[in-house]
Amino acid sequence: xxxxxELEKVWFSYNGASVLExxxxxxxxxxxxxxxxxxxxGKTTILKLILGLVRPTRGEVxxxxxxxxxxxxxxGYMPQHASLDSQFPVxxxxxxxxxxxxxxMRLGFYRKxxxxxxxxxxxxxxLHDVRHRPFSDLSGGQSQRVLIARALVSNPExxxxxxxxxxxxxxxxxxxxxxxxxxxxxMTIVLVTHDLGFVSSSVKNVACVNRRVVSHPTCDIxxxxxxxxxxxxxxxxxxxxIKPKEKVDD
Numbered sequence: 277x278x279x280x281x282e283l284e285k286v287w288f289s290y291n292g293a294s295v296l297e298x299x300x301x302x303x304x305x306x307x308x309x310x311x312x313x314x315x316x317x318g319k320t321t322i323l324k325l326i327l328g329l330v331r332p333t334r335g336e337v338x339x340x341x342x343x344x345x346x347x348x349x350x351x352g353y354m355p356q357h358a359s360l361d362s363q364f365p366v367x368x369x370x371x372x373x374x375x376x377x378x379x380x381m382r383l384g385f386y387r388k389x390x391x392x393x394x395x396x397x398x399x400x401x402x403l404h405d406v407r408h409r410p411f412s413d414l415s416g417g418q419s420q421r422v423l424i425a426r427a428l429v430s431n432p433e434x435x436x437x438x439x440x441x442x443x444x445x446x447x448x449x450x451x452x453x454x455x456x457x458x459x460x461x462x463m464t465i466v467l468v469t470h471d472l473g474f475v476s477s478s479v480k481n482v483a484c485v486n487r488r489v490v491s492h493p494t495c496d497i498x499x500x501x502x503x504x505x506x507x508x509x510x511x512x513x514x515x516x517x518i519k520p521k522e523k524v525d526d
């Protein structure tokens with residue numbers, strides 16, 4: 277498989293403080309990688325390096341064999357915190373169309389192709405019926421799907437998501453992973469999360485980050501490995517150990 281993302285001997289410091297040290301990471305085409313680790317361990321920094329929002333202190337970052345800046349039009353990105361004022365009167369369609377900004381759009385006008393792309397992605401994510409509703413009126417799960425739709429409307433080949441399951445319940449989280457599993461059929465996905473409950477049927481590989489990066493196939497992840505990264509005991513929930521029709525007693 278072709279390499280989509282390559283980090284080679286990457287170091288990154290912020291205000292003199294080391295954030296990432298000697299990181300080697302390769303993400304292949306159609307991979308689904310989850311990045312986990314403690315707060316301030318460098319997870320979000322890796323996404324910023326891939327996007328070209330920051331540059332490494334040392335080492336090299338390549339995306340689609342080129343610089344992150346050149347590859348950016350081929351990337352969809354869902355940030356951890358959406359910079360949307362909940363009181364601002366913006367519709368679901370307006371939010372999704374924001375993902376077309378910079379895609380050859382003339383200042384002040386969306387093209388017919390932009391609106392058609394937004395319509396298609398809203399239908400794909402089962403949001404078409406709420407396209408005219410205020411974004412602030414949506415449930416947590418709907419809001420997350422709208423933000424994913426915004427990342428998808430530019431037809432990316434690589435999808436980056438920072439904490440997409442934050443502040444949603446287990447049912448919504450499961451729905452989001454099901455959606456990402458479908459999207460992974462046509463694109464590479466990198467997801468940052470603090471959640472150690474891996475959905476192994478979807479996630480293929482895991483990168484444990486705490487300044488340094490240790491990558492493993494999901495099936496190889498153990499509690500001992502996670503303990504080394506977090507520096508203390510944690511509980512690791514493996515969702516693939518429960519069969520779909522198996523009932524769990526209260």
